[in-house]
Amino acid sequence: MEEYKPPALPSPFNNTIPPPILLTQGAEAHLYKTTSLDPSIPAALKIRPSKPYRHPILDRRLTRQRIISEARCLAKLIREGVSVPALLALDWEGHGGPEGGWGGAWLMMEWIDGPVVRVVLEQWEAWMKQNEGSLDESQIENEEARVRGLLRKMGSAIGVLHKAGIVHGDLTTSNLMLRPSADAGDAVEGTGAPSLEGDVVLIDFGLASHSNQDEDRAVDLYVLERAIGSTHPRSEPLFEALITGYRDSYKGASSALKKLEDVRLRGRKRSMLG
Amino acid sequence: MASSLETISVAHLPLMPVHVALYRDVQNAAFLKGQLLDGQAEFEYAFIDASMVLSRAQVIAAVFRAVNDYMHNRLKSHNVHSEIVFSLNPTNNISESFRRFGITDSTKDMLVVKVSVSPEITHESVAAHLDSSVQGTPVLFDDQTLSEMSDINKIKKAYKLGALPSPTAKKNDEAKQRLENSLLSSIALRGS
Numbered sequence: 001m002e003e004y005k006p007p008a009l010p011s012p013f014n015n016t017i018p019p020p021i022l023l024t025q026g027a028e029a030h031l032y033k034t035t036s037l038d039p040s041i042p043a044a045l046k047i048r049p050s051k052p053y054r055h056p057i058l059d060r061r062l063t064r065q066r067i068i069s070e071a072r073c074l075a076k077l078i079r080e081g082v083s084v085p086a087l088l089a090l091d092w093e094g095h096g097g098p099e100g101g102w103g104g105a106w107l108m109m110e111w112i113d114g115p116v117v118r119v120v121l122e123q124w125e126a127w128m129k130q131n132e133g134s135l136d137e138s139q140i141e142n143e144e145a146r147v148r149g150l151l152r153k154m155g156s157a158i159g160v161l162h163k164a165g166i167v168h169g170d171l172t173t174s175n176l177m178l179r180p181s182a183d184a185g186d187a188v189e190g191t192g193a194p195s196l197e198g199d200v201v202l203i204d205f206g207l208a209s210h211s212n213q214d215e216d217r218a219v220d221l222y223v224l225e226r227a228i229g230s231t232h233p234r235s236e237p238l239f240e241a242l243i244t245g246y247r248d249s250y251k252g253a254s255s256a257l258k259k260l261e262d263v264r265l266r267g268r269k270r271s272m273l274g
Numbered sequence: 275m276a277s278s279l280e281t282i283s284v285a286h287l288p289l290m291p292v293h294v295a296l297y298r299d300v301q302n303a304a305f306l307k308g309q310l311l312d313g314q315a316e317f318e319y320a321f322i323d324a325s326m327v328l329s330r331a332q333v334i335a336a337v338f339r340a341v342n343d344y345m346h347n348r349l350k351s352h353n354v355h356s357e358i359v360f361s362l363n364p365t366n367n368i369s370e371s372f373r374r375f376g377i378t379d380s381t382k383d384m385l386v387v388k389v390s391v392s393p394e395i396t397h398e399s400v401a402a403h404l405d406s407s408v409q410g411t412p413v414l415f416d417d418q419t420l421s422e423m424s425d426i427n428k429i430k431k432a433y434k435l436g437a438l439p440s441p442t443a444k445k446n447d448e449a450k451q452r453l454e455n456s457l458l459s460s461i462a463l464r465g466s
Contacts, residue, residue, distance in 0.1 A: 012286045012342060037334045039285040068466045075459035078452070079435065086455040089338055090462040095346050110455075 006030055007049040010094035010103040020045055028066070028206065033111070036088050042111035043088055046070075049104040060102055064092040066206065067105040073166050073205040074109070080164040083157060083201045086110035112201050114180055117154065118173035118231065121147070123194040125234040131193075143193065148238050150178075150196040152245035157200040158220065159249025162256065167216040169207030171224040173231060177201040214252070218259035219268055221246065226268075278412035279401040284338055292337055293388045293400045296324060296419060297410035304379035306408065316403060320358035324383035325425040326375050326432065329417050329454050333385065335461045336361035341389060350465075354389050364433050364460040374432050383423040384410065426453075433460050 006022055013020055013034065020032035029048045036043035048063050050056075067090070077084045089108040096103025124147060128135075135143070154176055161168060168175065180186070180198040187195055211217070221243075229236045243260075247253045279295045300306075309317035320337075327333060340357035343349055351360045351368050363371030377384055386408070388400050413419050426440050433456065441450035 012345065015288055016286045017288060035285045037285050037338050038331070039283070068463075071459070071463055071466065075456075075463055078455045078459050079438065081452055087459040087462055089335065089342075089458075090466075091342060092466060093346075093348075 008096050008103070010047065010091070010096035010106055013045065013106070014096065034108075036108065036110070042113075044085065044109045044111050045106060046109065047094075047104055047106045050102055056102070060093075063105045067092050067107055070205045070208065071107055073208040073210070076210075077161065077164055077166060077202075077205075082160050082164050082166075083199055084205070085112050085201065085203060112177050112179055112203065114178050114198060114201070116174050116203075117150070117176040117178055117200070120150070120178055120194060120196060121173060121228075121232045121235050124196065125232060127193050128234060144238060146188075146193075146196050147235055148241035150200075151235070151238055151241040153200045155242035155245025155247075156249040157202055158224070158242075159246045159253055161202055162217045162220070163250035163252070165210055165212050166205075166208055167211045167220050168202065168205065169209060169220070170204065171220050172227040173224075175202065175204045177203055212252075214256045214259040215263075215270070217252075217256040218263045221256070221260050222263045222268060225264075278414060279397060279404060280415050281397045282334070284334060284341070287338065287341055290341055291390045291397070292334075292341075293390070293395075293397060294333070294415050295386045295404055295408075296413050296415040297384045297386070297408055298382070298413050298423075300382055300384045300408065300410035302407075302409045303377050303381040303384060306384075307377055307379065309407075317407070318353060318355050318388075320355040320385075320387040321377045322359060322362070322375055322385040322387065323377050323381050324385045324420065324423040326362070326429055327385055327420050328424050328426075328429055328450070328457060329420060330415065331454055332362070332457045332461070333387070335458045337387060337389070339461055339464070344389075344391070354391055355387070358387050358389075361461060361464070364464055366465050384408075385415070429453075429457070433457055 006025065008014065009020065016034060020034035023031045023033055025031070029046050032045040032047065034043055034045045035041060048067055050063065051059050071087055071090050074084055074087045078086060087107065087109060092105045094103045094106050095101065128143060157176070158171065178198040179201050180195065185195060187193065225239055228239060243257060247257060279293055282292045282294060284292055306317065306321055310319070310321060336358055339361040340354055343357060344354040349357050350366070351357050359375050360368050360371045362375040386404060388395060390396065430436055430438060430440070430453070435453065435456050438453055438456060439449040441447055441453060
């Protein structure tokens with residue numbers, strides 16, 4: 001099979017030394033690690049390449065709209081002091097490719113050093129499985145309390161996001177990161193259990209939008225609840241802790257949580273009947 | 275007068291070194307502004323009122339924005355240097371950006387930026403010209419020195435960030451980081 005070649009980097013990143021490193025790619029965007037404007041500080045570079053199969057005018061307009069919407073959401077959250085990566089630079093009309101014409105849009109963000117919550121919970125669940133036999137009841141309780149603590153922090157971070165008037169639109173444990181505090185190790189001393197300490201940072205606002213509606217907030221929570229249910233079965237029964245953290249984080253939380261009960265009954269999509 | 279011109283290699287722009295000098299107690303701002311307004315080519319600089327500058331990062335973000343727009347033929351103003359002043363502004367109004375961020379006849383603390391857009395512009399040539407034209411005390415272009423010059427309330431007003439907490443004198447506090455990050459987003463998003 002031919003090796004996959006990502007599209008050419010838009011200018012000026014085609015001149016960057018050393019070249020940005022491709023980390024992940026989705027249907028819409030490629031994520032690179034590079035440096036910020038200060039060469040000693042790392043940064044994340046999100047590129048939305050042009051899609052040659054789309055009509056060029058439509059392609060430009062859609063790409064521009066989406067990258068600007070993401071950047072505006074980030075900017076708002078930064079102003080509000082919500083824990084998200086800083087927006088360092090942006091070009092909604094990137095140039096690249098062989099002719100140097102339209103080459104997609106890009107957005108440069110602060111590099112968040114830390115694992116995504118998905119990895120943290122996976123590690124914890126694997127560690128629990130491995131050590132189940134040797135843990136007594138109080139140790140298990142202690143471990144579950146640690147995960148509850150993490151879930152509470154996640155709930156609180158989502159509450160602060162919603163309070164700022166933004167809904168995420170794609171909340172999963174891959175879009176929440178855990179930035180360890182400066183002095184923390186990566187395992188709990190003595191036991192080898194993975195560390196769950198740190199600040200929760202929300203990332204990827206590609207599908208985010210401005211909304212203060214309980215319905216949209218409830219769907220955010222519901223999507224995350226379902227994601228945890230399917231990827232972290234051992235943590236799912238502890239989800240209530242996330243709800244607790246959310247409830248205590250802002251005034252409108254309880255009405256959004258009431259809505260969550262409706263959404264649970266019917267699923268993410270609202271009935272279009274009647 | 276000892277020169278304190280710093281030449282910065284902004285990441286991603288290896289071909290365009292950026293020369294920056296910060297001055298205190300400038301005596302001839304009116305003359306420099308006059309030369310600029312007369313369109314004297316050798317006075318083509320970004321002359322910035324340092325009281326409107328919070329940090330290095332803010333300046334470098336504006337320089338990057340201006341140079342990136344310059345490289346892609348999207349300048350909204352005359353040249354890359356006026357564009358740097360314009361890039362500091364959160365809105366699309368060019369004359370407003372000069373009123374807010376440019377120098378006035380009475381400016382005392384001044385930041386000067388020059389981009390090597392042609393090979394004749396070198397650290398030596400810029401240093402020599404500034405030494406002979408600017409009457410002021412060169413000081414280090416760092417966050418500490420800038421913090422002694424910046425007018426936080428004026429900056430917050432220009433960027434419409436009145437609701438944000440003001441940074442205190444303490445170094446690297448949270449409020450300053452939040453304000454700086456807010457400025458960087460405004461610079462990146464201008465005109466969107």
